[in-house]
Amino acid sequence: xxxxxxxxxxxxxxxxxxxxxxxxxxxxxxxxxxxxxxxxxxxxxxxxxxxxxxxxxxxxxxxxxxxxxxxxxxxxxxxxxxxxxxxxxxxxxxxxxxxxxxxxxxxxxxxxxxxxxxxxxxxxxxxxxxxxxxxxxxxxxxxxxxxxxxxxxxxxxxxxxxxxxxxxxxxxxxxxxxxxxxxxxxxxxxxxxxxxxxxxxxxxxxxxxxxxxxxxxxxxxxxxxxxxxxxxxxxxxxxxxxxxxxxxxxxxxxxxxxxxxxxxxxxxxxxxxxxxxxxxxxxxxxxxxxxxxxxxxxxxxxxxxxxxxxxxxxxxxxxxxxxxxxxxxxxxxxxxxxxxxxxxxxxxxxxxxxxxxxxxxxxxxxxxxxxxxxxxxxxxxxxxxxxxxxxxxxxxxxxxxxxxxxxxxxxxxxxxxxxxxxxxxxxxxxxxxxxxxxxxxxxxxxxxxxxxxxxxxxxx
Ligand code: GUN
Ligand code: FE
Numbered sequence: 488x489x490x491x492x493x494x495x496x497x498x499x500x501x502x503x504x505x506x507x508x509x510x511x512x513x514x515x516x517x518x519x520x521x522x523x524x525x526x527x528x529x530x531x532x533x534x535x536x537x538x539x540x541x542x543x544x545x546x547x548x549x550x551x552x553x554x555x556x557x558x559x560x561x562x563x564x565x566x567x568x569x570x571x572x573x574x575x576x577x578x579x580x581x582x583x584x585x586x587x588x589x590x591x592x593x594x595x596x597x598x599x600x601x602x603x604x605x606x607x608x609x610x611x612x613x614x615x616x617x618x619x620x621x622x623x624x625x626x627x628x629x630x631x632x633x634x635x636x637x638x639x640x641x642x643x644x645x646x647x648x649x650x651x652x653x654x655x656x657x658x659x660x661x662x663x664x665x666x667x668x669x670x671x672x673x674x675x676x677x678x679x680x681x682x683x684x685x686x687x688x689x690x691x692x693x694x695x696x697x698x699x700x701x702x703x704x705x706x707x708x709x710x711x712x713x714x715x716x717x718x719x720x721x722x723x724x725x726x727x728x729x730x731x732x733x734x735x736x737x738x739x740x741x742x743x744x745x746x747x748x749x750x751x752x753x754x755x756x757x758x759x760x761x762x763x764x765x766x767x768x769x770x771x772x773x774x775x776x777x778x779x780x781x782x783x784x785x786x787x788x789x790x791x792x793x794x795x796x797x798x799x800x801x802x803x804x805x806x807x808x809x810x811x812x813x814x815x816x817x818x819x820x821x822x823x824x825x826x827x828x829x830x831x832x833x834x835x836x837x838x839x840x841x842x843x844x845x846x847x848x849x850x851x852x853x854x855x856x857x858x859x860x861x862x863x864x865x866x867x868x869x870x871x872x873x874x875x876x877x878x879x880x881x882x883x884x885x886x887x888x889x890x891x892x893x894x895x896x897x898x899x900x901x902x903x904x905x906x907x908x909x910x911x912x913x914x915x916x917x918x919x920x921x922x923x924x925x926x927x928x929x930x931x932x933x934x935x936x937x938x939x940x941x942x943x944x945x946x947x
Contacts, residue, residue: 558618563812
């Protein structure tokens with residue numbers, strides 16, 4: 488017998504760009520939070536399963552105007568930058584880091600400050616529908632562990648990284664690892680301690696090795712972390728070819744691209760998450776694809792810091808794994824539905840180009856525009872594939888990570904008239920217009936982890 492049964496209509500994009508609408512289905516979830524069966528509405532066993540689940544109080548029936556979406560995957564978040572959300576975006580990346588961001592991150596040596604910020608962040612992201620989060624924390628071991636513990640306590644699926652950065656030329660004295668061997672030792676301790684928090688293979692919260700980016704790390708640190716990733720079989724995240732300054736810095740130092748340098752140090756591995764990757768060459772994309780690494784496309788923060796738009800279509804055409812990142816706080820929205828909108832807009836800017844002085848033929852890159860279904864896939868199943876996790880779609884064996892969107896929530900901007908709109912139109916409206924107030928419930932691993940205070944209905 489399943490642990491829980493959900494009855495309702497679901498939208499998902501199990502493969503890139505293909506919207507599937509599952510009308511009036513039953514989703515059966517086992518005790519491990521895994522989808523064990525999906526039954527269509529007229530399946531001969533549906534009535535019996537529904538009755539039994541109702542008797543056992545394990546049936547959750549969506550109400551009129553409620554729809555199920557897969558949980559959203561955010562591949563790139565700087566947790567300590569949460570207090571900085573929505574401000575300090577007036578300087579280029581290299582100035583922003585030194586002037587605003589490093590001083591803020593340095594404050595996370597204070598464990599109680601860290602706990603307060605991280606609790607507020609994880610709650611806000613769950614309420615916004617982010618069921619899987621990939622976090623950069625700070626250089627502080629205990630505060631970074633606190634983030635992992637908070638994700639576990641609040642039920643968010645997460646990868647958490649203790650940031651490593653040791654180069655005195657790029658990192659201030661007040662916020663830097665003492666040296667490469669200290670940073671490697673602390674990273675090793677962090678990985679082991681996060682693994683001890685979880686006691687099964689299926690861990691909800693996992694460690695990820697996190698060199699901040701090439702400019703803030705010495706060669707010794709990059710080498711040490713590459714070896715550690717191999718030894719501990721641990722995933723890696725970093726920034727890659729983000730801006731003119733950053734990619735130029737790496738070329739000057741190594742005579743090679745970010746991706747080539749990361750590969751040289753053993754940091755380009757299966758499921759390595761590369762934030763941005765805006766200035767990648769064709770060869771870089773091939774290398775990223777061959778190693779099984781993935782790009783966290785961060786369209787909003789790219790508008791502020793990147794000096795260019797990520798060549799998303801080229802990456803997808805080369806079968807590179809790609810998902811979306813909010814890049815809090817270089818991106819000022821915590822919502823991955825916003826992330827879908829920003830990815831759509833960035834793709835349109837790339838398609839059309841931006842300089843009206845150029846002719847239409849010279850201005851943009853044909854074929855760059857993505858569809859709403861592609862954007863949604865990036866924020867769900869695409870992100871899941873990037874991480875090698877069975878999330879982001881409603882399929883047998885996948886984890887039940889999901890949102891309930893309520894069209895009738897107070898303050899809803901989503902209007903749906905069955906006379907004027909097809910159900911496919913409704914999906915587009917959900918992706919483009921739903922806000923946090925429409926998210927009535929968030930589920931991770933078969934458990935409700937957030938509930939809107941605006942939803943008086945008693946479902947679940
Ligand atoms: N590169 C190195 N650190 C950061 C950061 O915190 N945010 C962004 N956007 N880029 C970075
Ligand atoms: Fe970032």
